[in-house]
Every structure is written in C-alpha cells, then in structure tokens.
Amino acid sequence: MFKDSVPKYWRLRDVVYRLKYIYCRDCGKSSFPPRSKCPYCGSSNIDHRYSKGNGVVEEYTVMYQSEARYQDYQPIVFGVIRLDEGFRIVAPIVDVDPNSVEEGMRVEATLRRVRVDGSTGLIQYGIKFRPSRR
Amino acid sequence: MIQQPIVAGFGAVRIDRHFGMSSIDLAVESLKDLESRHTDIDLAPDTVIVSSMHPEIMQEQSGIAGVMADYLDLKGVRVYRVESGEASGLAAVNMAYTLIRSGLSRSTLVIGVEKVTEYPTSMITRAYSLIEDSDYKGFYGVTPAAEAALLAKIYMKRYGYSYQDLYKWPYLMHSTATTNPYAQLKFRLKDTSYEKSPIISDPLRLVDMFPYGDGAACIVVSDGSAVDKRDAVIAIAGVGASSDIVDPFVRSDPVFFDAVKNSFNQAVAMADVNRDQIKYIELHDSFTPYAYIAMESMGLVERGASVRSLSDDLTINGTYVNLSGGLKARGHPWGATGVYQVGEVFRALRGEEQYRSIDPIYAGLAQNMNGPGAQSYTTLLRRVD
Amino acid sequence: MASADNVGILGWGAYIPIYRISSDEIARVWGFDDKIPDSIWVEEKAVGAIDEDTVTMSWEASRYALMRSGIDPSEIGAVFVGTESKPYSVKPTATIVAEALGIPPKKLASDLEFACRAASEAIRISIGLVKSQIAKATLVIGADTAQGAPGDLLEFSASSGAAAYIIGNPNQAAAVIVASNSYITDTPDFWRRDGAPYPEHGEIFTGEPAYFHHIVNAVNGLFEEYGFTPKDFDYAVFHQPNGKFPLQVGAKLGFDREKILPGIVTPYVGNTYNGSALLGLAKVLDIAKEDEWILVAPFGSGAGADAYAIRVTDKIEEKRSLAPTVEELIKRKILISYGEYTKMRGKIRKYER
Numbered sequence: 035m036f037k038d039s040v041p042k043y044w045r046l047r048d049v050v051y052r053l054k055y056i057y058c059r060d061c062g063k064s065s066f067p068p069r070s071k072c073p074y075c076g077s078s079n080i081d082h083r084y085s086k087g088n089g090v091v092e093e094y095t096v097m098y099q100s101e102a103r104y105q106d107y108q109p110i111v112f113g114v115i116r117l118d119e120g121f122r123i124v125a126p127i128v129d130v131d132p133n134s135v136e137e138g139m140r141v142e143a144t145l146r147r148v149r150v151d152g153s154t155g156l157i158q159y160g161i162k163f164r165p166s167r168r
Numbered sequence: 169m170i171q172q173p174i175v176a177g178f179g180a181v182r183i184d185r186h187f188g189m190s191s192i193d194l195a196v197e198s199l200k201d202l203e204s205r206h207t208d209i210d211l212a213p214d215t216v217i218v219s220s221m222h223p224e225i226m227q228e229q230s231g232i233a234g235v236m237a238d239y240l241d242l243k244g245v246r247v248y249r250v251e252s253g254e255a256s257g258l259a260a261v262n263m264a265y266t267l268i269r270s271g272l273s274r275s276t277l278v279i280g281v282e283k284v285t286e287y288p289t290s291m292i293t294r295a296y297s298l299i300e301d302s303d304y305k306g307f308y309g310v311t312p313a314a315e316a317a318l319l320a321k322i323y324m325k326r327y328g329y330s331y332q333d334l335y336k337w338p339y340l341m342h343s344t345a346t347t348n349p350y351a352q353l354k355f356r357l358k359d360t361s362y363e364k365s366p367i368i369s370d371p372l373r374l375v376d377m378f379p380y381g382d383g384a385a386c387i388v389v390s391d392g393s394a395v396d397k398r399d400a401v402i403a404i405a406g407v408g409a410s411s412d413i414v415d416p417f418v419r420s421d422p423v424f425f426d427a428v429k430n431s432f433n434q435a436v437a438m439a440d441v442n443r444d445q446i447k448y449i450e451l452h453d454s455f456t457p458y459a460y461i462a463m464e465s466m467g468l469v470e471r472g473a474s475v476r477s478l479s480d481d482l483t484i485n486g487t488y489v490n491l492s493g494g495l496k497a498r499g500h501p502w503g504a505t506g507v508y509q510v511g512e513v514f515r516a517l518r519g520e521e522q523y524r525s526i527d528p529i530y531a532g533l534a535q536n537m538n539g540p541g542a543q544s545y546t547t548l549l550r551r552v553d
Numbered sequence: 554m555a556s557a558d559n560v561g562i563l564g565w566g567a568y569i570p571i572y573r574i575s576s577d578e579i580a581r582v583w584g585f586d587d588k589i590p591d592s593i594w595v596e597e598k599a600v601g602a603i604d605e606d607t608v609t610m611s612w613e614a615s616r617y618a619l620m621r622s623g624i625d626p627s628e629i630g631a632v633f634v635g636t637e638s639k640p641y642s643v644k645p646t647a648t649i650v651a652e653a654l655g656i657p658p659k660k661l662a663s664d665l666e667f668a669c670r671a672a673s674e675a676i677r678i679s680i681g682l683v684k685s686q687i688a689k690a691t692l693v694i695g696a697d698t699a700q701g702a703p704g705d706l707l708e709f710s711a712s713s714g715a716a717a718y719i720i721g722n723p724n725q726a727a728a729v730i731v732a733s734n735s736y737i738t739d740t741p742d743f744w745r746r747d748g749a750p751y752p753e754h755g756e757i758f759t760g761e762p763a764y765f766h767h768i769v770n771a772v773n774g775l776f777e778e779y780g781f782t783p784k785d786f787d788y789a790v791f792h793q794p795n796g797k798f799p800l801q802v803g804a805k806l807g808f809d810r811e812k813i814l815p816g817i818v819t820p821y822v823g824n825t826y827n828g829s830a831l832l833g834l835a836k837v838l839d840i841a842k843e844d845e846w847i848l849v850a851p852f853g854s855g856a857g858a859d860a861y862a863i864r865v866t867d868k869i870e871e872k873r874s875l876a877p878t879v880e881e882l883i884k885r886k887i888l889i890s891y892g893e894y895t896k897m898r899g900k901i902r903k904y905e906r
Contacts, residue, residue, distance in 0.1 A: 042303070046303055046307065047652055047653075049303070049304075050307060051652060051653035052653065052655055065418060066304075067301070067303060067304045073413055073418050074418075084655065093318050093321050093322055094318070094321075095314050095317035095318050095321065095369045095370050095371075096367075096369065096370040097311065097313070097314045097317070097368070097369040097370075098366065098367050098368060098369065098370075099289070099293060099311070099313065099366075099368045099369070100290070100293065100309055100311060101290055101291075101293040101294035101297050101309060101311060102288075102290040102291050102293070102294045103294065103309065104309035105290055106603055106896075107309075107603060107604060110309065110314075112308075112310055112314050112318065112369075114318055114417055122417045122418070124305060124308070124310055124315070124318070124415075124417060125308055126308060126309075128602060128604065129571045129602065129887075131887070144609070144613065145608070145609045145612040145613070145653055146602075146604040146605060146609050147603075147604040147605070147606060147609065148307060148308060148309070148604070149307075149309065152905050153905060157606070157608075157640050157641070158307075159608060159609065159649060159653065160307065160308070162604070167877050167881070167885065
C-alpha cells in the first residue's frame with residue numbers, strides 16, 4: 035500500500051496534538067472530531083475549542099489484533115473516554131496494566147507516537163491517555 | 169410505465185481463500201453458477217453493476233466494473249461500480265432496483281465481488297479498518313473489531329448478559345452453515361469452543377468475528393424480460409436505505425441502530441406485504457453483538473431481548489434468521505456480501521435445499537450495513553404468485 | 554562582582570517514563586557481576602515506552618513547566634530542545650513540541666546538540682535573549698532517550714527522561730539565575746558517528762580529562778569571577794552519568810555530600826543525558842526554600858561544562874504544587890524485563906514488511 039499522506043497528518047495537527055473539538059452555542063453540547071455543524075442539533079453556531087485532556091473512562095477494550103502499522107503497540111487498550119468538556123473520544127490508554135483499567139478511572143492526556151511510517155516516513159504524534167497522576 | 173423488478177437468477181462461488189483466483193476469475197465462476205442454476209433463461213443484461221469495497225487496495229484495480237464487463241464478454245453495456253463499504257452489495261441491489269423501476273434498464277447484472285485474502289492478516293485488517301472515520305478512529309488504529317467489542321460490553325452490561333449468553337449466536341451460525349454449499353466455515357462449534365478461541369478485542373474472540381474470505385455472487389434483476397419460469401418468480405418488492413452518525417458514541421444510543429430500523433421500515437412500507445408475512449431475514453452479523461442489535465433495531469423483538477428470545481432453530485418471534493450461516497459462518501467478502509444475502513433470501517423463497525426445513529414463505533428480506541449501523545440497506549423479496 | 558545574569562526561572566517541569574529496568578536484570582542477561590552496577594551506583598533506569606521519544610517527553614516536561622510558570626504559551630519567544638536522540642536527523646524536534654503545546658509561530662525554535670549539555674547551552678542562550686529583550690520568555694528542554702549498546706557498561710545507565718524550564722522575567726520567578734559560566738574544549742571522550750545506532754566512549758577516559766576537568770574549571774571559573782565559595786550554596790547539582798561521579802566532583806570542589814544528595818536522580822532513573830543535571834535541579838527546586846542558593850553544573854562530552862549560581866525566591870512555594878515533583882515521578886514506576894525493554898527501545902532489529 036501507499037506511504038502515509040504527509041498533508042493529511044499536517045492538516046490534522048490541531049486535532050491530534052491538542053484535541054480541538056467543537057462546542058455548540060445553541061444546544062451547549064461538545065463533540066469530537068470537529069465538524070462544520072453540531073451533530074446533536076445541526077447548528078452552525080459553533081466554537082472551536084481545545085480540551086485540557088482530562089476525562090473519565092466510560093468503557094474500554096483490550097485489543098490483540100491490530101492493523102499492520104500498530105502491531106508494535108499490542109495489546110492496545112482503547113477507552114471510550116468522556117472528557118471534562120463533555121465530549122467522548124475513543125482513544126488508546128497507555129502506561130497501564132490492561133487488567134487494572136476500570137470504568138470510572140480518571141485519565142489525562144499524554145502526547146505519544148500514534149504511528150510511524152516505516153523507517154523513512156513520518157513519525158505521527160497524537161494525544162493518547164494515561165491514568166491521571168494526581 | 170413503472171416496472172416491477174424481478175430477481176431473474178442468482179449464482180455464487182463458495183466463499184473461501186481462493187488464492188488461485190482473481191476478482192475477475194471469481195466473478196466468472198459466479199456467473200457460471202448462475203447459468204447452471206438457471207439453464208433456460210436469456211440474461212441479456214444491458215447494465216452491469218459491480219459492488220466491491222476494496223478493488224483498488226486488494227486488486228490494484230480502479231474502474232473495476234468496466235474491466236469486469238470486458239472479461240465477461242459484455243460489450244456496449246452500461247457499467248457502474250457501487251461502493252458503500254461493507255454494505256456495497258445491497259447498495260448495488262438498491263441501484264439495480266432503481267434502474268429497472270425507472271425503465272432505464274430491462275436487465276441488470278449485479279456482481280458483488282471481493283478479494284480479501286490477498287495479504288497477511290494485519291494488512292487485511294488495515295484495509296477493513298478503512299471503514300472507520302479515517303481522520304479520527306482510523307488515525308488511532310481503532311479496528312472495527314475493537315469498536316464492536318466496546319459496543320458488546322455496553323450491550324452486555326445494560327441488558328445483563330454474559331459473554332456465554334452471546335456465544336449462542338456464533339454457535340448456531342456454525343451449526344446451520346454446515347449444509348450451505350456457499351459457506352466458508354463448515355464446522356460445528358462446541359458449547360465451550362470459545363474458551364480456546366483467541367481474543368481479538370476483549371470480550372470478542374475469533375469465533376465472534378466473520379472469517380476473512382474471498383467471494384463473488386451475482387444476481388440478475390430484470391423487468392420480467394429475463395426470468396426463470398421453472399420455479400416461483402421472485403420480485404424485489406421494496407428497498408430501504410438510511411444513514412446515521414458514523415460514530416456510535418455520538419448517537420443517543422450506541423447499541424440501537426436507527427439506520428437499520430429506518431431502512432427496514434422503508435422497505436416494508438414500500439412493499440405490499442404485511443409485516444407478519446416476512447418469515448425470513450438475512451441480517452448483517454459481522455460481529456456477534458451486531459446480530460442481536462440488528463434484530464432489535466428491526467423490531468423483531470424489544471430492546472435487549474434478542475439474546476434470550478432467539479430459539480435454537482433460529483427463529484425469533486416466528487421469523488427465521490440467517491439459516492445461511494450469516495456473515496459469521498457463510499462468510500463476509502465485504503462488498504460481495506449483500507449480493508450473497510439477496511441470493512439466500514431468493515433461495516429461501518424458492519424453498520431450495522438449505523431452506524427445506526421451513527414452511528413455504530411468501531416474503532423475506534436482507535439487511536446489510538457498514539460499520540455499526542453507520543449506513544444500512546434493506547432489500548425485501550416476495551413471491552409473485 | 555562581574556555583571557550578573559539576573560534572569561528568572563519562571564517554571565520547571567520534569568518527566569520520567571513510568572517503566573524501569575533494574576541493573577540486576579541487565580547484569581543477569583549479560584553476565585556481569587552485580588557489584589558492577591553497585592560500583593557506579595545505578596539501581597534502576599527509566600525506560601521510555603515504545604510510543605515515547607524526545608518529542609513526547611519534551612511535551613510532558615514542558616506542560617508541567619508551563620503550569621508552574623503561570624504564563625500563556627503565546628508569551629514564549631523561543632523553544633530550544635537540547636538532545637542527542639532526535640527522532641528525526643533532519644527536522645526539528647522543537648517545532649513539533651511547540652505546535653503541540655500551542656506556542657504560536659512568532660518564535661525561535663531549534664534543536665541543539667552538545668552531548669549531555671546542549672540544554673544547558675540553551676539556558677545560557679536564553680539568558681542573552683531575555684536580557685536583550687529579543688524574547689520575553691523562552692522554553693528550554695533537555696530530553697533524551699539515551700542509547701547504550703546492548704551489553705555495554707553504558708547500558709546500565711543510559712535512560713529516558715526530560716526536564717523543561719521557562720526562562721524569563723526575574724520578578725515573576727521561582728528562582729533567579731544570578732550568574733553563570735562555561736568551560737569548553739575539544740576532548741573526545743564520547744561520541745556517536747552519523748548513522749551509528751550506539752555511541753562509543755573512552756570509558757575511564759570519560760572521567761578525569763573530561764567530566765572532572767571541565768566541571769571543576771567551569772565551577773572554579775564562576776567562583777573566581779563572582780567571588781563565590783562552596784559555603785555560599787545550600788545545594789550543589791552536577792551532571793550525573795552515574796551516582797558516584799557527582800559525589801566525587803563535589804568533594805573535589807569542597808561540597809559536603811549532604812548538599813549533593815538532594816539533587817541526585819541517576820541511581821533511581823539512570824542518566825537521562827540532557828535531562829540529567831536539569832532533573833537534579835528540578836528535584837532541588839521541589840524542596841528548596843526562599844533565599845537558598847543552588848549551584849548547578851551540567852557537563853557534556855566533547856566536551857564542556859557550565860556553572861550556574863541560582864537563588865530561590867519567595868514564589869517557589871506557590872508554584873511547587875502546580876505540577877508533579879521529581880520524587881513523585883521517581884516513585885511512579887512499573888518494573889519490566891530485559892525483553893520488554895529491548896522491544897520498547899527498538900533494540901530488536903525488525904525488517905520492514
């Protein structure tokens with residue numbers, strides 16, 4: 035298959051580095067990833083904001099069969115995380131024994147390598163989560 | 169004059185790891201099967217629709233419909249490719265229905281085809297994962313299996329089921345697929361087979377996921393000019409298609425699929441049949457929890473009740489489901505699946521071998537979706553008596 | 554006294570990956586007597602996870618430094634990453650870190666390389682930028698995923714970690730850099746050729762002519778120029794290639810062990826290279842009181858050393874609790890096997906498929 039796209043990763047940098055999300059000024063709900071209209075009420079009256087990266091694990095799974103570019107990170111814990119700003123994200127939880135993850139666990143953002151394009155392509159970073167330190 | 173679309177014939181190859189065959193070879197074989205099943209009909213398609221999810225990645229082929237028509241020795245026909253992820257097959261059948269209804273086509277050949285086993289598992293998983301929102305879950309490497317696992321946990325917790333409760337589905341799918349000539353997996357599972365099945369994404373195991381396999385299936389949809397008159401004539405009485413927010417965790421209920429409900433209701437409303445005349449349903453069970461959620465979303469049973477309501481003879485409140493073995497055991501060659509499903513409903517209505525155990529039925533339908541109900545399509549068939 | 558620096562440390566931040574491998578585990582795999590790690594006083598070393606590198610650890614330490622600084626990222630006029638483990642040979646680490654921290658484009662940003670003291674050089678550059686008002690504040694990061702060849706003695710110590718400092722207005726500072734000095738020569742005690750995965754080193758040659766000679770001269774130069782003596786300082790922090798060298802160089806300079814031990818980190822987390830002395834300083838800032846004085850002397854092979862005289866202000870208390878302390882980061886750990894360590898640090902040769 036092709037190499038990973040450079041412009042695609044570059045375009046996404048605010049989203050993947052800083053969890054840019056949208057806040058709807060009409061219905062008051064937040065959602066991720068950013069889009070032009072609120073997925074809850076359809077309003078275009080939205081703000082772009084950045085999350086502080088703190089949230090709580092609502093559900094999680096431990097994945098043992100990943101696609102080619104993520105195999106080095108196996109097993110991968112994916113959490114459904116509700117951020118304090120109100121939106122949900124499905125993202126990896128790292129620095130944790132998969133057996134000790136539980137619902138209601140507080141997590142915080144950590145910048146990590148998300149995928150690496152071979153030995154010569156881009157190293158793509160993004161926000162993952164880990165158990166809160168404090 | 170509005171035409172009534174007829175399913176004139178069906179053919180397919182057994183889903184398998186067909187290392188020796190390309191997507192074109194598979195299509196040719198499926199057409200041969202159609203011709204051998206329906207010996208005295210003149211297909212004469214004026215249109216070819218190919219449904220395929222990943223010909224670019226798996227076969228390094230764009231414009232696959234044109235290449236395929238050429239290799240099938242069809243010249244001067246309209247060619248289209250329809251792609252809607254793993255629901256491409258029924259999306260293509262919907263399009264064929266529309267072309268016939270409109271009178272633009274008199275006979276349309278729909279070929280669903282997918283080469284899946286062209287690469288190692290990790291690469292196949294990468295290709296399959298492209299159905300996720302690429303800029304978000306795709307970037308994080310969230311696979312469809314991981315997403316299904318999260319939804320399974322939510323479903324189990326909300327309705328109080330254990331993993332062992334859910335295991336009923338793959339167990340029954342394997343059991344019924346053993347007699348289906350088109351099925352990929354033809355072995356039975358034991359009550360405890362899951363214990364030795366590797367976890368793909370907790371709690372889902374290999375037994376909870378469709379097998380990777382190649383396949384091609386075709387149907388001819390006509391205005392009646394091409395039809396196999398030796399047996400019951402089967403019409404497409406209704407179609408439905410509906411989309412939803414792609415991310416289930418943004419929807420109001422992640423474990424109820426509105427797109428499935430809406431596309432089902434559309435097809436039933438369009439067809440001139442009573443709901444209780446629909447006695448057979450082929451549903452999209454790529455992962456165990458989706459079978460249960462699909463049954464509930466179509467209204468076969470109230471929310472959360474499908475696991476305990478499903479009988480061992482694969483009936484749920486009087487409706488048979490997936491006697492073919494479903495995506496789980498018959499197989500799921502992505503863009504080809506919807507065409508296989510229509511073929512199974514076609515065979516059920518004609519009372520063919522896999523379906524002789526059940527009483528003759530008047531109407532049945534197929535439901536095919538992309539991801540966890542992101543888009544869903546329904547095709548309702550009935551006998552023309 | 555010569556012209557003082559008088560530039561502030563507005564915030565400090567440390568980052569130590571959660572994973573540790575014990576020296577005993579490394580000794581067991583390579584067949585060393587376990588007295589060997591004891592002799593250089595390295596008990597455990599921090600191991601960056603498989604998805605961590607100089608970019609990610611720089612981000613972590615910088616987030617904590619920004620929290621303590623109380624300033625907005627838009628006030629940062631320069632970002633420097635001192636490292637000898639750049640994820641890209643060509644493409645700055647600093648731009649990625651700055652973008653991820655939300656630091657706007659109007660800034661300087663670059664990676665500096667001078668073995669373990671590149672980040673220290675960035676602090677001296679920052680003193681110039683802040684005093685000249687080219688930058689209102691700067692972000693200085695020392696971060697490394699240090700490489701040690703499997704089976705090399707260096708493997709006991711070469712570890713992963715980062716420290717970050719916001720340098721700016723002394724009036725808002727937790728501590729003030731009062732004076733500084735540098736001492737640099739061409740001394741090839743440790744190097745890594747372009748494209749080589751692991752460094753080579755002169756082993757015992759890294760000691761006397763390199764580490765000791767340069768630190769002693771940098772510190773004595775500072776003392777002579779500004780009239781300090783060891784008695785003026787409550788703490789002394791030195792570069793820490795192992796646990797023993799900082800105690801030995803301190804003794805040569807006339808510092809008691811009690812002044813050196815509070816800033817010692819390497820026995821517990823290994824040598825984080827550009828993080829080493831700066832993590833030691835962060836550990837001291839975590840406990841220091843108003844009007845206490847800290848001597849800091851980083852060293853880098855190749856070779857050079859710096860010496861800083863730092864005075865703690867009354868703002869230290871309020872800033873301290875705004876981010877995790879070094880001690881907290883040291884205590885948070887998961888011990889791993891040599892096998893897990895080799896996977897995490899890319900020491901297993903994989904071929905692209």
